[in-house]
Amino acid sequence: MAQQTGQSYVMREGSQVTRGFEAQTYNIMAAMAVAGAVISTLGPRGMDKMLVDSTGDISVSNDGATILRKMDIEHPAAKMIVEVAKTQDAEVGDGTTTAVVLAGELLRQAGVLTEKSVHQSSIIKGYLMAAEKALEIVKDMGVEVTEKDTAMLKKIAGTAMTGKDTENAKDFLSDLVVKSVAVTMQKDAAGKYYVERENLVFEKKKGGDVTDSKIIEGVLIDKGKVNFQMPSRLENVKVLAMDIGIEAKDTQFDAEFKIKVPGQFKQFADMEDRQIKEQVDKIAKLGVKAVFTTKAIDDLAQHYMAKYGIIGLRRLKTSDVRRVAKATGGSLVTNLDGITPADIGTAGLIEEITVGDDEMVLVSKCKDKKVTSVILRGVSEHILDEYERGIDDALHAVQNSIKDGKIVPGGAAVEAEISLRLKQYAMTVKGKEQLAIDAFASAMEVIPKALATNAGLSPIDMMIALKSKHGAKDGKNFGLNVYKGKPMDMLKEGVVEPMKLKTQAIQSATEAAIMILRIDDILAAAQTKNPAPGRR
Structure with missing residues (x-):
């Protein structure tokens, strides 16, 4: 070769x-x-x-x-x-x-x-x-270590936050973390405790001191009601969590309408109004008094909802709407025509509250007591971000310690x-x-x-x-x-x-x-x- x-x-x-x-x-x-x-x-x-x-x-x-x-x-x-x-x-x-x-x-x-x-x-x-x-x-x-050893769990949380900006309020936040874990803790099939993190959400609000932070049982939504005429407080409420809007239905394909007679435009507008009213009527007949949706709520729909005494929140995060459904025992609805009684949740209290300068809606006294929210206060966005990171580390530390039982x-x-x-x-x-x-x-x-x-x-x-x-x-x-x-x-x-x-x-x-x-x-x-x- x-x-x-x-x-x-x-x-x-x-x-x-x-x-x-x-x-x-x-x-x-x-x-x-x-x-x-x-x-x-x-x-x-x-x-x-x-x-x-x-x-x-x-x-x-x-x-x-x-x-x-x-x-x-x-x-x-x-x-x-x-x-x-x-x-x-x-x-x-x-x-x-x-x-x-x-x-x-x-x-x-x-x-x-x-x-x-x-x-x-x-x-x-x-x-x-x-x-x-x-x-x-x-x-x-x-x-x-066990879930009952509260003093040791606070030390675990404190160690996790040491060296971070949370250290100046370590004792207060450690107590907050351990209490949050105690509320949301559940048992798995093997009998071991764990924390479902989706059940616990922190809402950051600038202003005040970190010691103004507090745990709230239920779901806290960082938005106010969509219309001032809607009720601000309701008790023993049927709740609907939706992934659809309350508005005129769009055509499936792009379409062009030609108006030949002046009255036709009014007929078309009236038809859209009827569609919106029918949707609100359907919700009202189900006895629902609170609507949480990821999509829009038309201005006309807001008017009819206010007349029925229904509170509505629109364009929410999907995670927030899912938490509402979970807490109230309902389901995330994607079609108004197929709603069953099992899809509708219930809450003992829904109220609009003021936190700092913002309006928020609290859904409490729910079926699932494990769903919890924490209002986190701080003087600036940077401080709040650092608090959140420190608390997140502490939550993981406490959760892992309880789950494995060893420190x-x-x-x-x-x-x-x-x-x-x-x-x-x-x-x-x-x-x-x-x-x-x-x-x-x-x-x-x-x-x-x-x-x-x-x-x-x-x-x-x-x-x-x-x-x-x-x-x-x-x-x-x-x-x-x-x-x-x-x-x-x-x-x-x-x-x-x-x-x-x-x-x-x-x-x-x-x-x-x-x-x-x-x-x-x-x-x-x-x-x-x-x-x-x-x-x-």
């Missing part, structure tokens, strides 16, 4: 191929850059980030999920790290920064090993062994214990996997070091103090108290987190690191240029 010379090109001109160690280095550096962008936000003394989008809108936050979601990231490996944050947020609702920082540090440690000629397959195997052992350690540290000490106590015990475990493993397990253990130290650094403390001194405590008997619950600048028993201090937060962060970070370590080539296609306008 004749020997061929020269280079063969299998990709389009302009494509880029990065191979081997260079490709791995680029990926690791990209992952570390993402982790570096959020590491300073970690912990009670973490800093905020100012985010400016392409339109010039500014937002300030120290929430890892929010920061990464708004960052305009292009690098493929960096996007994979962002996926870690999304997974963590979807599964647990908190701990996104921990997961991303841990993934970045695992890759940095892997980069050090590859420079020492340790093959990726050995690193991956060692990381998998270390992750499995780490999860066992976390479970050993778990402390049981762990905070303040990086878990990471410090894992680091210590993994180093001991590494000594029992033969081969190059030992180096990977030891690197995994060192990577876990990035969390307590970041907490110390962000609080202005010496990370070296704090790690020495933490290792000393964890090396002693009954020291596994000691974490870093950044306010006092020393390790303390986090369970006694009331700094606790859901166990699932830690297990999910370890799993997500390890999987992302391994996925990136498996990549040895980057094949980037040539960028397609759009033709100039007017040219083909």
Whole structure:
């Protein structure tokens, strides 16, 4: 066979191929850059980030999920790290920064090993062994908690809100969160408690103080009645939730009407009016006194509804109308002709209330007592957004703790214990996997070091103090108290987190690191240029 010379090109001109160690280095550096962008936000003394989008809108936050979601990231490996944050947020609702920082540090440690000629397959195997052992350690540290332990649940909520803008009202909001969970909590088929998040909605209203926030049983709609002549308060009401409008029916196809005689236009208008009146009459005959719809309510329909003493709200969010249907025991109606008594809900009270400067409608004393609303007050939209994010984290933390029935000490106590015990475990493993397990253990130290650094403390001194405590008997619950600048028993201090937060962060970070370590080539296609306008 004749020997061929020269280079063969299998990709389009302009494509880029990065191979081997260079490709791995680029990926690791990209992952570390993402982790570096959020590491300073970690912990009670973490800093905020100012985010400016392409339109010039500014937002300030120290929430890892929010920061990464708004960052305009292009690098493929960096996007994979962002996926870690999304997974963590979807599964647990908190701990996104921990997961991303841990993934970045695992890759940095892997980069050090590859420079020492340790093959990726050995690193991956060692990381998998270390992750499995780490999860066992976390479970050993778990402390049981139940839905009845209100004091502990408040501490869980408080820990989740620490370091955010909600911290100044942490005690009040923790109490609000736990009460909200208690109202909306349900049992599943296995007898375990869970919180149906759709049953709990926060309505943000600018003005007042956060302590003016309150829980309201029922559905709160952020709109007033459509017509001032409609009643403002009704008791023992039949309720209709609709996904259709009360207006003249449009033709199915575009049509053109030619008026030849002057009276024909009036006949056409009268026909539309009759259609609208018939729809309102049909609703009134069903005994309905409150209508909530995602679509429009014609002005004439409003007039007839007011005469019948029916309150109406239009152009609502579908989620709000569904909540009304669920709370009142009705159904979401899509056709007036096919309404049955089962489609109509009931409410003990419907009233229009004033919150701040706005009118809102409250549907209360419903069949489903689990449907609840919370009015959240704050001095500005930015503060309200941060309150909402903090409360959302706290709700997830309390919910996960109740569902799994296990919590762990905070303040990086878990990471410090894992680091210590993994180093001991590494000594029992033969081969190059030992180096990977030891690197995994060192990577876990990035969390307590970041907490110390962000609080202005010496990370070296704090790690020495933490290792000393964890090396002693009954020291596994000691974490870093950044306010006092020393390790303390986090369970006694009331700094606790859901166990699932830690297990999910370890799993997500390890999987992302391994996925990136498996990549040895980057094949980037040539960028397609759009033709100039007017040219083909």
